[in-house]
Amino acid sequence: MVVYNFAAGPAIMPKEVIKQIQEELPSLNGSGMSVLEISHRGQDFDRIIADAEADLRALMAIPDDYAVLFMQGGGTGQFAAMPLNLAGQHRRIAVLDSGQWAARAAEEAPRVGVVADVLASTKAQKYTQLPTLPAPLAQDYDYLHICANNTIEGTAYWQLPTTGTVPLVADMSSNICAQEYNVRDFGAIFAGAQKNLGPAGVTVVIVRRDLIQPMPGLPTVFDYNLFDRKHSLYNTPPVFAIYALGLVLKWLRANGGVAEMQRRNRVKSGKLYDFLDQSKLFHNPVAADVRSLTNIPFMTGDAQLDDAVIHAATAAGLLNLRGHRSVGGLRASLYNAMPLAGVDALVDFLHDFEQHN
Numbered sequence: 001m002v003v004y005n006f007a008a009g010p011a012i013m014p015k016e017v018i019k020q021i022q023e024e025l026p027s028l029n030g031s032g033m034s035v036l037e038i039s040h041r042g043q044d045f046d047r048i049i050a051d052a053e054a055d056l057r058a059l060m061a062i063p064d065d066y067a068v069l070f071m072q073g074g075g076t077g078q079f080a081a082m083p084l085n086l087a088g089q090h091r092r093i094a095v096l097d098s099g100q101w102a103a104r105a106a107e108e109a110p111r112v113g114v115v116a117d118v119l120a121s122t123k124a125q126k127y128t129q130l131p132t133l134p135a136p137l138a139q140d141y142d143y144l145h146i147c148a149n150n151t152i153e154g155t156a157y158w159q160l161p162t163t164g165t166v167p168l169v170a171d172m173s174s175n176i177c178a179q180e181y182n183v184r185d186f187g188a189i190f191a192g193a194q195k196n197l198g199p200a201g202v203t204v205v206i207v208r209r210d211l212i213q214p215m216p217g218l219p220t221v222f223d224y225n226l227f228d229r230k231h232s233l234y235n236t237p238p239v240f241a242i243y244a245l246g247l248v249l250k251w252l253r254a255n256g257g258v259a260e261m262q263r264r265n266r267v268k269s270g271k272l273y274d275f276l277d278q279s280k281l282f283h284n285p286v287a288a289d290v291r292s293l294t295n296i297p298f299m300t301g302d303a304q305l306d307d308a309v310i311h312a313a314t315a316a317g318l319l320n321l322r323g324h325r326s327v328g329g330l331r332a333s334l335y336n337a338m339p340l341a342g343v344d345a346l347v348d349f350l351h352d353f354e355q356h357n
């Protein structure tokens with residue numbers, strides 16, 4: 001049976017990439033050694049990581065004055081690493097609370113000695129809208145943190161907040177390379193790979209070098225300047241995760257890059273939103289102008305019926321549709337690797353289910 005994996009993360013990867021990994025796994029480049037065994041100081045890995053950086057720079061048009069780093073610790077690690085590296089001057093950051101992942105960032109900063117002011121929140125609206133700055137941003141913040149795409153709640157920033165001279169930092173864990181952004185609009189961007197870029201284990205950081213102002217006591221494994229100088233090879237990197245991420249980046253380039261991904265993602269998500277908006281059984285609660293391309297929550301309003309949908313969908317090969325426990329209902333994650341056929345199968349299934357219920 002054909003199955004489609006709608007998980008929010010770790011998530012679907014391109015079939016072609018999985019096949020290439022399978023074929024190359026016993027012997028990388030005829031070396032007789034698996035990528036699981038090679039040294040991170042050898043020539044093969046040198047090329048893998050250099051290509052990954054070059055391909056990401058090309059895909060996102062990352063300017064030369066921005067460093068590209070491959071780190072560990074996930075998106076959650078960056079909730080601490082970002083203030084540790086960027087908040088050394090004022091020790092104060094601003095946060096727009098657009099959902100649970102933004103709230104986590106605001107909770108983590110004080111743990112490393114940085115004040116986090118939550119300037120606006122849409123928690124009272126169950127995060128179905130995005131918060132906006134209530135007043136012009138005070139200029140004595142080290143940066144403003146936003147979560148570009150709210151994986152759990154299904155919202156995304158299509159218009160960025162105006163920050164004056166304060167750098168904007170974005171958690172793009174769930175829409176990096178899925179939606180077009182101009183890197184120059186940000187002081188820094190980070191993303192755990194396991195949503196849209198590859199397997200779990202590597203975290204991408206893109207940061208404008210002149211903004212780095214470290215806090216005292218910054219641990220070396222989180223030191224952006226050190227990782228930049230050492231080309232992310234200060235200590236042992238997650239070799240396999242970077243290799244697989246590199247293959248995904250090559251797949252993205254071969255398939256038209258980020259603009260083409262955004263176009264496809266609009267078509268895919270549009271099909272599901274159009275269905276949900278006319279359905280009498282299912283609905284999506286998110287304000288139309290802030291809907292995500294990659295994460296789409298929906299529900300019937302009846303938890304037992306939602307359960308029945310999830311069970312029937314699973315039996316039909318439509319996997320991992322259960323919504324986050326805080327939102328309930330269902331959630332379809334339509335990352336770059338999800339083919340249109342997967343969305344068609346989902347919409348057909350939901351349509352049938354509605355007819356029979």
Ligand SMILES: *Cc1c(COP(=O)(O)O)cnc(C)c1O
Nearest residue numbers: 074075076101151171173174192
């Ligand atoms: C999943 C996710 C995180 C957390 O990532 P980890 O790698 O599990 O730490 C942070 N931010 C967003 C937007 C996410 O989707």
